[in-house]
Amino acid sequence: MSVDLLPRARAVAAALSAAPVAVIPVGDSPARVAVGRLGRAGYVTNFGSDTVTAVDTGTRSATATIPVGSGPLGVAVDPAGTEAYVGNSSSGTVSVIDTATNTVTATIGGISSPAGIAFSLDGSRAYVVSEDTGRIVVLDTATRTVVTSVLVGSSPYEVVLSPDAPYAYVSGVGTVTVIGTDSLTVVATIGGFTQPRGLAVTPDGQRLYVADQGAGTVSVVDTTTYTVATGIGGFDAPVSLAMGPRGALAYVTESGSGALTVINLATNARTATVTGLGASSGLAVTRDSRHIYVADTGADAVSVLNIPVPVSPDQGPTGGGSAVILSGRSFLGTTQVRFGDRPAVSFTVVDDTMITVVTPAGTGAVPVTVTAAGVTRTIGTFFYLQPPADPGRGARLRSHGGRQHPHHHRHRPVHHAGSTPGHHQRVSDRRLRRPAHLHRAARSPRSSRNRPQGPCRGDHAGRRRQRPLLHLCRSADDHHADFLTCTARGGRAGHLHGGSGPCRCRDGNAHGYGLVRLSRRIHSCHRRGG
Template identity: 35%
Template sequence: MNTPHAEQLRVVANIPVGAKPIGVAVGLSDVYVTNSGEDTVSVIDPSTNGVSATINVGLRPEGVATDPQFGICVSNGGDNTVSMIDRSNAVIATVSVQDLFTPPPGMMRVAVDHFLSRAYVTHRGSGRVSIINLSDEVFFAFPFIDVLGPLGVAVDPTSHRVYVTQPEFNAVSVIDPEPNGVIATIPVGQQPIGIAVDALRRRAYVANSGFNIVSLIDIDTHNVADIDVATGSTGATVDSRGNAYVTQFDGTVKVIDATSGSVSATIPVGSQPAGLALKPDIGRLYVANSGDGTVSVIDLAGG
């Protein structure tokens, strides 16, 4: 995908979804959005820029991740579960992350390692990252890894290491899948939430909600650089060229240029943008606006 000049980046649609949308993930054909205010997932058809289906899930769905073989995983912070959805958009299982310990409802996110067929589920209230094996016939959230106050989560598909933000500790923990433990903790900015990994360039972008910087981590050395983005950030994603996109409290998406490491464009979107996801085959970026119940569609291909 070729990213156009800054002046070509624009919102081409604002799609009404459910109340308080937070998470966004793209599948092989559709886009999935968690509506935390009404316990549903909206399915967006990119060809029409409209909602083609609504899926009932658990209480207060927040995170969402897709897997091309299995389907969709939705983390429900209101009842400490994960809704497992197949590729026909049917809920086939609901997995509890409580085990013998019953944590209070809390914020949850999810990321998938496609190669290892694993879903990693963070639960901020319990201080755990649970692992769900997507290749099992019966799903269990076990084993789990202790991480204090985990929230945002991203997987490096090359090393299969998992990067978890810890808002209360201004840090990112690194989990190695063998032997399923934390191998490093990296100091970043204040109150980190979203994180995105650029595996090709060995980088991770961390959206810090408590200050006006995005932390850029070298995931091989764990060195950290600061990128000034003017205000607090919540979500992050990265494209194939290494350009990063972060959602901002001021109702915008900032574009961070891969070469200069600085902001190259600011794109106005809806109110209180949160999660975002890129559909590279059509050059579109989908942004969940939790404040107004919409998804902004940004054309990155200059069409």
């Protein structure tokens, strides 16, 4: 398949996988959706009809219509799955729903224009956005009383809690406010946004994703520095965010186009967009990661979608070595994963719905198949892309006498502790000659204390590592893991992660070199830009 046909083929594949598996009629103007961590209960706030629709995520059907206060907006299910809190924005109350009986058991008043709601990890407190007052109201869930409130700024919208640290994040006009849930004070204010709305935190708590409806972007915030690390553009009024429970994918609803877009958290790249969802608003992902519930405000319904990205990312270099996530079902007992007629370099069955794979070399567009229990199924399509040609490369080599000039050579020199820097000398188009000191380092057992035993960047020469070998992620661009990538597992500067896996080089490709005794192979990875 030619490159020109790739966008069309990928669009067709996305459309075929995006048809809702169910459309659940709900009340007037559904706004937000919440799904419990336990059980099968889900709840949809119907802003226009002053009701909440209870949904069974197992049967994908509505089970009850619950009258609440006026203008219900935010909704959240507590960690135990026993109660759901609903913010009634027009009546200034919070309704407490018993999930066993789907009835309102209490109403908490005195909260002006409640919107987003989030529970603490132990369920002892609920944090409620008060839009009119610019505050977060903290509720004691045992006594159902107001504990305190914290001023966060103008027109707050959504609140989420970090899963691994005592912090709450609140979106408002132009800012995201960070609250210490232990001290109940503001600890930081993150600026630079236009109209931040939906928020989602990765399971490791190290990255915060912010849907900026006004700017049409999703920003990625480093939660250790409270700065925007990167931005993902091209969205049409993104409004809500949901994190997949396994931390591999995030989902964004775009109110401007009625679309759902999927972000691969390992690469922070858009991997699929599902259109035709009407006036998409709130969304939630089921605990098993199989389905996404999207509120369609215009159609007064909730669309239930299968995870729309069976292969993520769905493209990579012809040399192989890309870390890919396969999503589906019935993966337990998988014996083989193939890309076209070639078996995967390696694969790991995470659970019944997810497999992580390292791609083999290949060309063109190939089907990805999974064999389990003697049955082979096609999961999706993977597209091998040729790297762009560099017409000036030969001339540059000749101008420097056969050795690439450092300013034109994208492969940086490797520095070993106690040795002098050296460049690999080109012997032919297929082979590089290592400097002599690299040969000595590889041969001499006593040189092991100078071996760089971390990622193949030459950044850590001379540092000793304990066994088993650990991964050190210097930045979000270094990915070393046999599961997803170390950034999906929480990689960041100064954090160590156990395990072994492919060596990922500066060109973004994993070349399958084990990290153990890496100095013996670093010249090979160096040839690929490590």
